[in-house]
Structures are given as C-alpha cells and as structure tokens.
Amino acid sequence: MKISYNWLKELVPTQMEINEFCAKLTMFGLEVEEVIQPGKELEHIVIGKVISVEQHPNADKLSLCRVDVGEEEPLSIICGAPNVVKDILVPVAKIGAKLGDFKIKKVMLRGVESFGMICSESELGISDDHSGIMIIGQNFEPGAPFADAMGMNDHIIEVEVTPNRPDLLGMIGVAREVAVMLDTDYTPSEITFEESDVKTESEISVIIEDAEKCPRYCARMIKGITVQPSPAWMQRKLIASGLRPINNIVDTTNYVLLEYGHPLHAFDYAKIKDNTIVVRTAKDKEKMMLLDDNELTLHSDNLLIADKKHPLALAGIMGGLDSSINDTTKDVVIECAYFDPRNIRASALEYGLQTESSYRFERGMDPNGLVEVIDRAAQLMQLTGGGEILSGIVDCYPYQITPKILPLRVSRTNSILNANMSADEVEKYLNNFEFSTKKTTQDSFEVTIPTFRPDIEREIDIIEELARCYGYNNVESHFWINRIDNKQKRTVVRLAKNHLISLGFFEVNNMSFASTDDLDTLKIPNDDYRRNLVELANPMGEQFSIMRSTLIPDLLRNAGLNLSYKFENFKLFELNRIYLKEGEDAYAEPTYLTGVIVGEFEPFYWKEKRGVTSFYDVKGVVESVFSKVHCMKNITFKLSHQPYYKKDSAADIFLEDKKIGSCGIMKDEILHSFDIEASVMMFDINMSNIIPLYNEKEIHFEEIVKYPPVLRDIAVIAPSQIEVETIEQSIKSVDPNIIQDIQLFDLYTGKQVKQGCRSLAFNITFQSKTSTLTDKYVDKLFDNIVSKLSREHQIELRQE
Amino acid sequence: MKEQIQEILEEARNSIPSCGSDKDLEELRIKYLGKKSSLSDLLSKIGTVPKEERPQMGALLNTVKNEIAQLIEQKKSVLQEKEDSARAQGLDVTMPGRPLPIGAKHPLYQIWEEIEDIFINLGFEVAEGPEIESEYYNFDALNTPSWHPARNPQDTFYLKGGMLLRTQTSPMQIRVMEKFKPPIKIISTGRCYRVDKVDPSHLPVFHQVEALMVDEGITMSDLKGALDSFVKRIFSADTHSRFRPHFFPFTEPSAEIDILCISCNGEGCKLCKNSGWLEMGGAGMVDPAVLEEVGYDPEKYTGYAFGLGIERIAMLRYGISDIRKLITNDLRILSQFQ
Incomplete structure (x- = not known):
C-alpha cells in the first residue's frame, strides 16, 4: 500500500x-x-514564464523562446512543441536537471544555442500526455521550484x-x-452535495438473488455528466499512489478506492437493460466479455452483476466491456457493494484475475460503510463532471451484518502484557480505535467492534491492539540468563579436560585435605606461595590437617598406587581447586590443572622401537592445552628451578610476565618418597589465570591468502647457549610481514659440529598477502637472514 | 529324487563359500561336479523317473549343476584376489593398529557435567562460589538457629580463625540473591564438607548441586516440575519422585525427595534397603525469612530450592555401591568410564 x-x-x-x-x-x-x-527527481526544474516566441532561423518546426525563470537574464530555449505561446507558465528543466536518464545540457540546435528544455507532462513523468508542453494553469512566480508549486514534494x-x-x-x-x-483526531473530507428531485429508485432497481454471496448492494445515479479528464489535484494523488488517470468517472472510483479502501464500479446507465440490476450467480457455461477483452466461460459459483438479460460485471473483480464508461456516457450508475470474501477469492483465483478490487473484497470490506463511500463517489463525480445526483440510494441489504460485541478484561490484558494499564486508559485506547465500550464491572468492558475490523474476533485480538498502544517496547523484559552463568570457566575446563582425555589421560578425583609433610617431601621452600596454608581447626587427623595448596602430592600418590597394580605407562590429571590463605579471613581458591605422565609417553606399538620420553613430550602436552584454550600466543617457557624437577629438565610457564605453572621431569629422589620407581613427567598449571582470557567469539575468518607460499630450508651452526626461540625471533624480524612461519626440523650435535655448538635446521615459509613473491626477492631475504644471524649471534650457515 | 537334488544344492551352498584354500575348493569341485559325483549318479538314474516327470527333472539337474559351477568360480576369484594382495603387502589384518590413546573423565565429573547440562537446558544459570565460607552465609543468612546441631564442630569443619568449609552449596543462594534482583534461576555446584568418617556411604568431602528459583508466582508445582524434569532426564523417563515432609531451616515447607528405586521399581531390594524408595536430597519453598534477609519482598516473591548429592547420583547411575570407589583413582576403575 x-x-x-x-x-x-x-x-x-x-x-x-x-x-x-x-x-x-x-x-x-x-x-x-x-x-x-518523487519531487526529488524534479530538481532543477522550475516554473518559467514564456516572454517571447520567435521562429527558429534554420528550422520550421522549432521555436526560439525566451523564458523568465526568476533569474537576472531570461533563458534562451529552443522548443519544438506546437502549443508554446507567449505569456504562459511552463515547467523548465534547467541545465543540470535530470529527466530519467536524460541529463539537460547546453546544446546547439541548428546553429542556435539552447539553455534548457520546456517539458511536457510525459517528460516529467506526470502523465502520458506528450502532445505538447505542459501549460500550468495556476499562477506562480517564475523560478519557483516546479515540484513545490505542483505539490509534488511529497x-x-x-x-x-x-x-x-x-x-x-x-x-x-x-x-x-x-x-x-x-493520540489525535482525523478528519475525512466533508461529504455534501445537492440531490435532484428525481428519485434514484424510480430510475433503477436492484434485485439480489444470492444474498449469501452479496449481503448488500447500493446504487446511486448521476444524470447528465460530462466525461472528461479529471482535475490536476485528483490526477496527482492517483499518480502518487501508482494509478494512471483515465477520465473523471473512472478516476473518481479509483480515488474513492484509495481514499476509503472500498472498491466501486461505475456503469453506463444506457447499457443497463430494463433499468434493473440483478445480482445473481452465473448460469453454467454463460459467457462474458471483460473490460480487458478477456472472454470468460462461467459457472454457477461465479457471482455476476447483470441486467435482466446480460452480465454487466464479474462481481467485485472486474467490469464487463459492454457496460463500461466511454466518452459518450451521459448517465452513470455507481455501484457500492459488499461481497462474500470467500467467493471473490475463489473466482479471482480461478480466472487468475488479481485486481485492486478483488484484492480488497477478498480480505473483507466494511458492509456498513457503503453509504458514506457511495456518497463520496457521487460528490466527486459531480464535482469533476457536473450533472445531477438523483435523490437517495437504492440500498439492498437483505441480511444485516451487525458489529460483534466482545468482552474484555483489564486484568487479563495486564497479565498478558505484564502491564499496569488502568480501566480508563484501556477505554481511551479502545475508543481511539472507534471501538465503543460499555463498562460492565470495574475490570471489564463490553466492546463493540466496528465492522471495518473483521480481524478482531476474540478478547485476545483486542488485547493485541491494546499492546500496540501500550508499546511493545514498554513491556518489561523478564529474562534471567547471562548474568551469573560461569560459561567461560565451564568452557575452558571442559575444553582442557576433553583435550587431555583424547591424549590418553585419565581424570582423578582426590579429597581437598592434605598435610604439611607433603610440602616438605616436595622440598617446597618456606617462602613459596604454597606455604600460605589454610589450616583446619578440627581436622579428622594429622594427615588431613590442612587444605591442599598443590595437587602434586595427590597425583604422585595416585601414580604410585597404579604402579603397584602393575600399570607401567599411564597418564593422570586432576583439575580442581587449591586453597591459599591470603590474610586475615581472606582466602583464595584458584583452580589448578596438574597432570603426570608415568613411564613412556607413547603407548607401546609393535611397529616402532620404544621411544625415549623427553621433556619435549610434556611440553607438547602443555602447549596443546594452551592452544586449545586460545592462549598459546601469550605463553613463554623459561628454565625452571623448582626443587622437585630434575636439573635442566623442566620449564616454568609464563603468561606474559606472570608465572602460572611449570612442567618437566620429576626428580627420582622425590619419586622414591612416593614409592615410585618409574620415570614421571609432570605439569602444574594455574587455570584461574587462563580462564579469563578465553573468548570463544575471538575467532574470525580470515580470507585465504591467494599468493603462493615459498618454502626454504636454512641449516646453521649456532653456539649452544643461544636458544632456538632467540634464533627464530631473529629470523622473523628480518621481515615479519613476509616470514609467516619458522619450524625447527633438525637438531644435531656430534662429531661433525664443533665443540660448544649445535647444528639446527629450520623450514621457513615466506608469503606475501599482496603479491606473488619472486625467487629474487626471497633470495634477498634469505641473504638478509644469514647476515643478520651472523652479525647478531655469530651463527654461521652450515657448509655442506 | 527331487529332494535329493535339493539336498545336494543346500550342502554345496554352505560348503563352497566357507572353504579356505584352492586345494579344498578343487576337492569340492570333484565332489559336486566330477564324474563320480552324486549329481552324475542321479543323472544316470533319470530313466527310473516316471516318463512325464523326466524333462522337468532333467532341467532341475542342469540348473543345480550350473549354480554349483558358478559358486565354485566365484569362490575361486575371491581366493585368488586375497592371496594376490596379501602376498604383495605382507599384510596381516589381525595385527593391532597404531594405538591411539583414549583416557576418561572421572565418573563423578562426567555426571557433574551431565547434571549441569540438564539444568542449563532447563534455563538455569550455573553459579560457583567459595568453598571457604563464613558462618553468616553458611548458617545465619540461611535462617539456621544458633542452637542447630549442624553448627557443631562435630559436624562442620572450621578453619583456624573462624571461617568454615561450606556444608552445602546453599550459601550461593544468598550470595546470588544479594547481588541480583529476581527473577533468579540458578544452580550452584561444587564441593562441600561435613565431618563424617570415611565409610561405604560417607565421605567428608562430597559434591552437591543446588537449584534456586525465585520470581513472582513461583509455586511448589514449579519445584516438583523442575525436580521431575531433572530425575527423568538423569535416570529415565519413568522415574517417579515423591516428597516427604522434613525440616530444613531455610525452606518452608521443607521436604526430602525420594525416587522410586531404580533397581527394583519399588518392589524392595538391597539397593533401597527394601523400602522401595531412594533418598535423593532436600527441597522446599524458600523461607520468607531468607528472602527478607537478602532484601526481597516475601509478599511479592516466592521461590524454591533443592539440593542433591552428585556422588549419590553417580553411584545410582553406574551401580557403584561404595562411595569410596569414587576417590580411589584406580585405573582398573577409571578405565571402565571411557
């Protein structure tokens, strides 16, 4: 709409x-x-006054006009229209204006310059009229914007x-x-006209044969009307709403359709035989020619408007060709009816005729609004074409359709909306909708639903209307998710656990109690955070006298127990809280993830020799856990001096500058205290530091780089004290945008390598995001890497 | 004669596909199709068949012969193929594949996660709180009278300095309600502590899940509905529950929750000690005094709460009769929960 x-x-x-x-x-x-x-497209089009018209010196059919457009100098414009004369007001498209795709420029026409264009209605998109330029009847100042003047700035x-x-x-x-x-009033146009002495009913009668399909039919008559173009204001409104002006009678029915939403039909009185309109169903195989030159073969479900002999219109859908208005029409019968929506829908669907009229009738029109609509149509027809309106309406209304009366409870309304509307408020809203109300109790009304609202059938339908008045956005939101939920921790914990399980770890569950002996056994120094003990006042025994400040002893005990059951190679972890005293009545309960790898890391496999389990196995586990919870990029490893690890076999783990744990190979002497004779690797991580960093929404798709990577290997002899990470950083810094990845793939120390050095080989991936790398460019980068390593770290390229 | 032919066909259909080598197959070929085979024998005796049945019998003999020949051919190519590729690869498909490890979550934590997920699906949020609590949150705010025996050091672990180890997850009710306005719909899960000797049905350290819902118009029906939804999901759709009047300081009315014994369906068995019912935990409507304590208007808001032991649920689900099994961390137990 x-x-x-x-x-x-x-x-x-x-x-x-x-x-x-x-x-x-x-x-x-x-x-x-x-x-x-629409007015926006008429920019640079102004009202112009034609001051003079002369013959073009070089062309018979062209005129040379001088047009006042409110500027200092009148414009010189060449015009080809036959109806251009002096002193008329015309629309002028100035240089820079656009008419559709056509841009107005200064042009040379047969040797004379033209500074704009005088437009026809069709060029302005107002009507199809292209017989000549548009002549503006009203009085405007030259230079006034055309769209404003014509009321088109809409x-x-x-x-x-x-x-x-x-x-x-x-x-x-x-x-x-x-x-x-x-919350205001609306004012429809006033309907007033004078009726002649002749009664409508003396000129035309209406018979409804099928009152179910047509419960009401009204007719009015105008005699002696002139069929002519409708006035500009009417045409403008039709065009604005997407309808094409035809003549004053058709335009009036369309105008009233737009205004009231109710379809009307106009018949040429002369073509109605016996002055009688019969509303009946079609006979089987009855034929009828429609306005659009389509001949239909009908059957008894189709409703017709007919005279005594022939069909005049397919009711509510389209008029017939024979009874239609033409230029010679003198007397007009206006039809305004109410048809059963189901019947209209069925017929429209059957013949594929979706018209403005059927579209409305099949949705249900107001049977009690017909008089107002038909009077409005009569008023406008007379206004636009003269003639006399006969007195009264022929109104056939065999079965009255009365407004529904529905009960409404204010309390029910409020309980559905969780609102607090008063009965007065509710009543005011209902009256605004033109629903009349009768208060039956403090809480309830009898509401009369006007027949123009067929959608309101139950109390709940009224409540919906009230909800719209109350404002959907004023309804309080009653929602409880996402304030308290520990989703972040839950997600990280589950990710870490599931990951470890897929690596073959078994989860254990130990009680929270411990004794200080455990800390002594681990040789944890007195100034260590794990000595901030939470001591029980009433423990169940000496070995349960404190809350555990580390999960390590319990895991070692679990390992020892399972070794005693003849398990040789296994992995265990626990993810639970530890307890630390932080001050007077202040305690911390951070969550730790602690695991042990007992015996071989890889499960025994007949195909391969038993591997040597090393620090890098446990480091790999730790790195993969961090990767899984998206924090690997912030993690660094430094040599650890925790007392329970073998010398030079462990690393402390740092998140930025904060130490959050460690991993490495356990000292035999510690293991012996837990009756363990096997080798044990361990990791111990404070998860409470990791959890807040996790953001599942941080993953964003990145477009795949379309330029191919270039892979190069570099083998170097490096002094042993230089860490691989340092070398990698050094390589990367040569061109961080191009060097995407550095992977160590070989390490060798032995006879061929001089004392105090080691041979390292890296695979380097070069890739640009903006172009294909040339060999020459990669060679240059490679040389830069070699010289940088040599300069900064005395690292030499290995000579094969 | 017809029966004899059918018998031979049946036998061939069984023996040919199950034969394992070329040599065996050749023996079978001689047995069924050779000159001295029973089919040849029957063919030679076709003259003994009444004249009108002879053509029919002859045709049957031929079909059977053809089918057996076809079976032998098929088997031959299968044997050939097997031999070819195995010989080339030196493959023994019965040797173990690369052992990729699979560990397991501890059964208690498996159940814990399952419980959390059930309640999350029911629209609850999961809240976590400290295990080291003050007497205020663990007892006072929960309307526990000062004389209540639960406060005794024989029942509750106290820390040096006066704090205690929470005896239930209920303190989180108070912490959440203090901070947020209704509607509240949470579970809190976690470790709790009570002074109990370690025995087949007690541990001093155990886990609880506690649900709390507070809003306008919450009724005891909502409590029963939430509990029923839960027990039917964690056990089975035909699990029944009942409420028994009981006393808890922070609910009024209070109840203990039983479910119909999942082992005997109420008939009476060892698991339910012949009562037909299993005790699951405590429940009730939040005491107005508790609501008042956190600044809610008890006339406007009502709520329910219930608490369940996670160990108890895990034991019932897995058929574990001794609670101590849940802390032994013996791989012979843990590996059953892969």
Missing part, C-alpha cells in the same frame, strides 16, 4: 519529520518498506499491510490508525 504523506497530512494533523514518522509507524505495526520522494510511504487488516487499504483507514498512534 502506497501512502502519500501529503495526503495523509490533509487527514491527520501532523508535521512530524518523515523519518521519525516512518519509524513510529513501523513500531506501531505498519511496517514501512520504502519511502520514495513522500510516498510504501507500507506492508498484513492480510488481516483490510481497513488499512485506504487512506481513511490509515488516518484512523495514525490518529490512534499519535
């Missing part, structure tokens, strides 16, 4: 800015799909009308809705 904002403003007093208005309308339930500003608001709201298919219905929305 297209709504002209200017037209709407004639009906409802509002000066609201268009965007604000549309936002409000959408939130009220009438969704705005598009707003078009906004056409295209709204989606839901199928339950046929009342919104006309401007009056929209105005009524908008008035409710803005």
Whole structure:
C-alpha cells in the first residue's frame, strides 16, 4: 500500500519529520518498506514564464523562446512543441536537471544555442500526455521550484499491510490508525452535495438473488455528466499512489478506492437493460466479455452483476466491456457493494484475475460503510463532471451484518502484557480505535467492534491492539540468563579436560585435605606461595590437617598406587581447586590443572622401537592445552628451578610476565618418597589465570591468502647457549610481514659440529598477502637472514 | 529324487563359500561336479523317473549343476584376489593398529557435567562460589538457629580463625540473591564438607548441586516440575519422585525427595534397603525469612530450592555401591568410564 504523506497530512494533523514518522509507524505495526520522494527527481526544474516566441532561423518546426525563470537574464530555449505561446507558465528543466536518464545540457540546435528544455507532462513523468508542453494553469512566480508549486514534494510511504487488516487499504483507514498512534483526531473530507428531485429508485432497481454471496448492494445515479479528464489535484494523488488517470468517472472510483479502501464500479446507465440490476450467480457455461477483452466461460459459483438479460460485471473483480464508461456516457450508475470474501477469492483465483478490487473484497470490506463511500463517489463525480445526483440510494441489504460485541478484561490484558494499564486508559485506547465500550464491572468492558475490523474476533485480538498502544517496547523484559552463568570457566575446563582425555589421560578425583609433610617431601621452600596454608581447626587427623595448596602430592600418590597394580605407562590429571590463605579471613581458591605422565609417553606399538620420553613430550602436552584454550600466543617457557624437577629438565610457564605453572621431569629422589620407581613427567598449571582470557567469539575468518607460499630450508651452526626461540625471533624480524612461519626440523650435535655448538635446521615459509613473491626477492631475504644471524649471534650457515 | 537334488544344492551352498584354500575348493569341485559325483549318479538314474516327470527333472539337474559351477568360480576369484594382495603387502589384518590413546573423565565429573547440562537446558544459570565460607552465609543468612546441631564442630569443619568449609552449596543462594534482583534461576555446584568418617556411604568431602528459583508466582508445582524434569532426564523417563515432609531451616515447607528405586521399581531390594524408595536430597519453598534477609519482598516473591548429592547420583547411575570407589583413582576403575 502506497501512502502519500501529503495526503495523509490533509487527514491527520501532523508535521512530524518523515523519518521519525516512518519509524513510529513501523513500531506501531505498519511496517514501512520504502519511502520514495518523487519531487526529488524534479530538481532543477522550475516554473518559467514564456516572454517571447520567435521562429527558429534554420528550422520550421522549432521555436526560439525566451523564458523568465526568476533569474537576472531570461533563458534562451529552443522548443519544438506546437502549443508554446507567449505569456504562459511552463515547467523548465534547467541545465543540470535530470529527466530519467536524460541529463539537460547546453546544446546547439541548428546553429542556435539552447539553455534548457520546456517539458511536457510525459517528460516529467506526470502523465502520458506528450502532445505538447505542459501549460500550468495556476499562477506562480517564475523560478519557483516546479515540484513545490505542483505539490509534488511529497513522500510516498510504501507500507506492508498484513492480510488481516483490510481497513488499512485506504487512506481513511490509515488516518484512523495514525490518529490512534499519535493520540489525535482525523478528519475525512466533508461529504455534501445537492440531490435532484428525481428519485434514484424510480430510475433503477436492484434485485439480489444470492444474498449469501452479496449481503448488500447500493446504487446511486448521476444524470447528465460530462466525461472528461479529471482535475490536476485528483490526477496527482492517483499518480502518487501508482494509478494512471483515465477520465473523471473512472478516476473518481479509483480515488474513492484509495481514499476509503472500498472498491466501486461505475456503469453506463444506457447499457443497463430494463433499468434493473440483478445480482445473481452465473448460469453454467454463460459467457462474458471483460473490460480487458478477456472472454470468460462461467459457472454457477461465479457471482455476476447483470441486467435482466446480460452480465454487466464479474462481481467485485472486474467490469464487463459492454457496460463500461466511454466518452459518450451521459448517465452513470455507481455501484457500492459488499461481497462474500470467500467467493471473490475463489473466482479471482480461478480466472487468475488479481485486481485492486478483488484484492480488497477478498480480505473483507466494511458492509456498513457503503453509504458514506457511495456518497463520496457521487460528490466527486459531480464535482469533476457536473450533472445531477438523483435523490437517495437504492440500498439492498437483505441480511444485516451487525458489529460483534466482545468482552474484555483489564486484568487479563495486564497479565498478558505484564502491564499496569488502568480501566480508563484501556477505554481511551479502545475508543481511539472507534471501538465503543460499555463498562460492565470495574475490570471489564463490553466492546463493540466496528465492522471495518473483521480481524478482531476474540478478547485476545483486542488485547493485541491494546499492546500496540501500550508499546511493545514498554513491556518489561523478564529474562534471567547471562548474568551469573560461569560459561567461560565451564568452557575452558571442559575444553582442557576433553583435550587431555583424547591424549590418553585419565581424570582423578582426590579429597581437598592434605598435610604439611607433603610440602616438605616436595622440598617446597618456606617462602613459596604454597606455604600460605589454610589450616583446619578440627581436622579428622594429622594427615588431613590442612587444605591442599598443590595437587602434586595427590597425583604422585595416585601414580604410585597404579604402579603397584602393575600399570607401567599411564597418564593422570586432576583439575580442581587449591586453597591459599591470603590474610586475615581472606582466602583464595584458584583452580589448578596438574597432570603426570608415568613411564613412556607413547603407548607401546609393535611397529616402532620404544621411544625415549623427553621433556619435549610434556611440553607438547602443555602447549596443546594452551592452544586449545586460545592462549598459546601469550605463553613463554623459561628454565625452571623448582626443587622437585630434575636439573635442566623442566620449564616454568609464563603468561606474559606472570608465572602460572611449570612442567618437566620429576626428580627420582622425590619419586622414591612416593614409592615410585618409574620415570614421571609432570605439569602444574594455574587455570584461574587462563580462564579469563578465553573468548570463544575471538575467532574470525580470515580470507585465504591467494599468493603462493615459498618454502626454504636454512641449516646453521649456532653456539649452544643461544636458544632456538632467540634464533627464530631473529629470523622473523628480518621481515615479519613476509616470514609467516619458522619450524625447527633438525637438531644435531656430534662429531661433525664443533665443540660448544649445535647444528639446527629450520623450514621457513615466506608469503606475501599482496603479491606473488619472486625467487629474487626471497633470495634477498634469505641473504638478509644469514647476515643478520651472523652479525647478531655469530651463527654461521652450515657448509655442506 | 527331487529332494535329493535339493539336498545336494543346500550342502554345496554352505560348503563352497566357507572353504579356505584352492586345494579344498578343487576337492569340492570333484565332489559336486566330477564324474563320480552324486549329481552324475542321479543323472544316470533319470530313466527310473516316471516318463512325464523326466524333462522337468532333467532341467532341475542342469540348473543345480550350473549354480554349483558358478559358486565354485566365484569362490575361486575371491581366493585368488586375497592371496594376490596379501602376498604383495605382507599384510596381516589381525595385527593391532597404531594405538591411539583414549583416557576418561572421572565418573563423578562426567555426571557433574551431565547434571549441569540438564539444568542449563532447563534455563538455569550455573553459579560457583567459595568453598571457604563464613558462618553468616553458611548458617545465619540461611535462617539456621544458633542452637542447630549442624553448627557443631562435630559436624562442620572450621578453619583456624573462624571461617568454615561450606556444608552445602546453599550459601550461593544468598550470595546470588544479594547481588541480583529476581527473577533468579540458578544452580550452584561444587564441593562441600561435613565431618563424617570415611565409610561405604560417607565421605567428608562430597559434591552437591543446588537449584534456586525465585520470581513472582513461583509455586511448589514449579519445584516438583523442575525436580521431575531433572530425575527423568538423569535416570529415565519413568522415574517417579515423591516428597516427604522434613525440616530444613531455610525452606518452608521443607521436604526430602525420594525416587522410586531404580533397581527394583519399588518392589524392595538391597539397593533401597527394601523400602522401595531412594533418598535423593532436600527441597522446599524458600523461607520468607531468607528472602527478607537478602532484601526481597516475601509478599511479592516466592521461590524454591533443592539440593542433591552428585556422588549419590553417580553411584545410582553406574551401580557403584561404595562411595569410596569414587576417590580411589584406580585405573582398573577409571578405565571402565571411557
């Protein structure tokens, strides 16, 4: 449905800015799909006054005009139209104006320059008339913007009308809705006209044969009308709403259709045989020629408007060709009826005829609004074509359709909306919708639903209307998720656990109690954080006298127990809290992840020799856990001096500068205290430091680099004290944008390598995000890497 | 004669596909199709068949012969193929593949996660709180009278300095309600402590899940509905629950929750000590005094709470009768929960 904002403003007093208005309308339930500003396309088109018209020196059919457009000098414009004369007002497209795709420029026509164009209606997109230039009848100042002068500076608001709201298919219905929305009144045009002495019923009679399919039929007559083009204001409104002007009679029915949303039909009285309109169903195989030159073969479900002999129209869908208005029409019969929506829908569907009329009838029109509509049509026809309106309406209404009366409870409304509307408030809203109310108790009303609202059938339908008035966004949100939930911790814990399990770890569960002996056994120094003990006042025994400050002893005990059951190679972890005293009545309960790898890291496999388990196995486990919970990039490893690890066999783990754990190979002497004769590697990580960093939403897709990578190997002899990480950083720093990846793939120390050095080989990936790398460029980078390593670290390229 | 032919075919259909080598197959070929085979024998005796049945019998003999020949051919190519590729690869498909390790979550934590997920699906949020608590949160705010025996050091672990180890997850109720306005719909899970000798049904350290919902119009029906939804999901759809009147300081009315014994369905067995019912935990409508304590209007809001032991649920689900099994960390137990 297209709504002209200017037209709407004639009906409802509002000066609201268009965007604000549309936002409000959408939130009220009438969704705005598009707003078009037709006047915008008429920029640089102004009113011009033709001062003089001369013959073009070199062309017979062209005129040389001087046109006053309100500027100092009149414009010199060449015009080819036959109707251009002195002293008329015309639309002038100045240089820079655009008419569709056509841009107005200064042009040379047969040796004479033209500074613009005088336009026809069709060139302006106003009508199809291209017989000559448009002559403006009203009086305007030259230079006034054409769109303003013609009232075309409008906004056409295209709204989606839901199928339950046929009342919104006309401007009056929209105005009524908008008035409710803005809490104001709307004023339809006043309907007044004079009727002649001749009674309508003396000239035409109506017989309804099928009252079920046509419960009401009204007819009016105008005699002696002139068929002619309708006035500009009417044409403008039709065009704005997407309809093409034809003549004053057809235009009036269309205009009233737009205004009231109710379809009308006009018959040429002369073509109605016996002065009688019969509303009947078709005979089987009865034929009829429609306005669009289509011949239908009908059957007994199709409803017809006919005279005594022939069909005049397919009811509610389309008129017949024979009875249609033409230039010679003198007397007009106006039809305004109410048809059964189901029947119209079935017939329209059957013949594939979706018309403005059927579209509305099949959604349900207002049977009790017919008189107003037909009077409005009569008024406008007379206004645009003269003639005399006969007195009275022939109104055939065999079965009265009465408004529904529904009960409404205020308390029920409030309980559904969780609102607190008073009975007065509710009543006011209902009355705004033109629902009349009768208070039955303190809490309830009897609500009379006008027949233009067929969608309101139950109490809950009324409550929906009240909800819109109350404002959907004023309903309090009652929601409880995402305030407290520990999703972040839960996710990290589950990711870490599941990952370790897929690496073959078994989870253990130990009680929280411990004794200080365990800390002594691990040789944990007195100033270590794990000595901030939480001591029980009433322990269940000496070995349960404190809350454990580390998970390590329990895991070693679990390992010893399982070794005693003849398990040789296994992995265990526990993820639980430790307990630390932080001050007077202040305690911390950080979550730790601690694991042990007992015996061989890899499970025994007949195909391979038993590997030598090394520090790098446990480091690999730790790195993969960190990768799994997305924090590997912040992690670094430094040689550890924890007392329970073998010398030079362990690393402390740092998150930025904070030590958050360690991993490495356990000292035999410690293991012996736990009756363990096997080798044990261990990791111990404070997860409470990791959890807050996890963000599952941080993963964002990156476009795949379309330029190919270049792989190069570099083998170097490096002094042993230089760490691999240092070398990698050094390589990367040569060109961090191009050097994407550095992988160590070989380490060798032995006879061929000089004392105090080791041979290292790296695989380097070069790749640019913006171009294909040339060999020459990669060679240059490679040379830079070699010289940088040599310069900064005395690292030499290995000579093969 | 017809029966004899069918018998031979049946036998061939069984023996040919199950034969394992070329040599065996050749023997079978001679047995069924050779000159001295029983089929040849029958063919020679076809003259003894009444004249009108002879063509039919002859045709049957031929079909059977053809089918057996076909079976032998098929088997031959299967044997050939097997031999070819195995010989080339030196493959023994019965040797073990690369052992990729699979560990296991501890059964208690498996159940814990499952419980959390059930309640999350029911729209609950999961709240965690400290295990080291003050007497205020563990007892006072929960409307526990000062004389209540639970406060005794014979029942509750105290720390040097006066704090205690929470005896239930209920203190989180108070912590959450202090901080947030209704509606509240949470579970809190975690370790709890009570002074109990380690025996087949007690550990001094155990785990609880506690649910709390507070809003306008929450009724005892909501409590029963939430509990029923839970027990039916964690056990089975036909698990029944019942409420028994009981006393808890922080709920009124209070109840103990039983479920119909999942082992005997109420008939009476060892698991339920012949009562037909298993005790699951405590429940009730939040005491108005507790709501008042956290600044809620008890006239406006009502709520329910219930608490369940996670060890108990794990034991019932897995059929573990001794709670100590859940802390032994014996791989012979843990590896059953892969």
